[in-house]
Amino acid sequence: EVLSEDLLQIERRLDTVRSMCHHSHKRLMACFQGQHGTDAERRHKKLPLTALAQNMQEASTQLEDSLLGKMLETCGDAEHQLALELSQHEVLIEKEIVDPLYGIAEVEIPNIQKQRKQLAKLVLDWDSVRARWNQAHKSSGTNFQGLPSKIDTLKEEMDEAGNKVEQCKDQLAADMYNFMAKEGEFGKFFVTISGQKSQPLGRLWKST
Template identity: 90%
Template sequence: MQEASTQLEDSLLGKMLETCGDAENQLALELTQHESFVEKEIVDPLCNIAELEIPNIQKQRKQLAKLVLDWDSVRARWNQAHKSSGTNFQGLPSKIDTLKEEMDEAGNKVELCKDQLAADMYSFMSKEGEYGKFFVTLLEAQADYHRKALAVLEKALPEMRAHQDKWAEKPAFGTHLEEHLKRAVVRLHCPLKPVSCCSWRRA
């Protein structure tokens, strides 16, 4: 628009293109600043939550489920070996002891994973208020952007309407003769009243 306005200097269309082009440039600048702020202050922190903290908790939960299955498996084997030995432990003492150690180790891993998962979840929940502020900030930023954009438009529209209202060089083609003569008299600053169509026809 601005480039085209330089080719149409001193014309209504040129002025319209220039004013509208300036307004569009200001709107683009406001939008760029708004998007940059949103990306830095809102999107990046939320992506960190979505891509790191939440997946880490999900990973811990899957790990805990696997450890519980391993613990249940070794405990079942220990119970089976214990029952198979009967009241006499002389036949399978080493195997039972080995399974007991495996079961205790698996149980310890389960407890450690539970503690880690609980710590991660408590840490996440403790920041819930902080995370909620991101969404408030997002709407505030959007409201601010729309206010600034509206201010740009409210400034440009009166200027464009003024150009339209003040423009005297209106086309003669397709205009009533009386209206055309009135505008011609105004342009020439003639004190005489413009002749009417009927008078012109009689002359």
């Protein structure tokens, strides 16, 4: 094993973080009432709350100047405004939280894991050429000068393979540590959810 214990712990943690981000992204998507990937205006038009507001406003015109008609007109305007705020809220959550969570789960961590697989392959290549170099030494026996060119060639290959392993390991370690250093930023996503989710929804419940 070419990785330190610290890096092995980070490697195991990456799977947990990826799973957490993946499921959080999925659950947040399920909370949206608007269409994912659309702007606030288009999302607003498709919200169930917008349909409710339109229904109230249409009914108010049919009831003309009656008390119920005026109440429906006022409530319809309020629901329309709440729908607008909800659509803006969902766009904000999508941009600031949902999309970054997707990037972590489906881009950043998979890229690190690909590097880990590449390192494992390079280590196997290194082991293979090292084994051939050792075998060449044994085959030469006491007459070390019998296979000088082959041994030298294998030595060069072994050194080159070892250098590739070290370069890949250094890059992998740097990426792992950089990723884990951003855990505080990842935590802010959920703080943002806790602080933002109740704002439009709270007004919605109060209005109804």
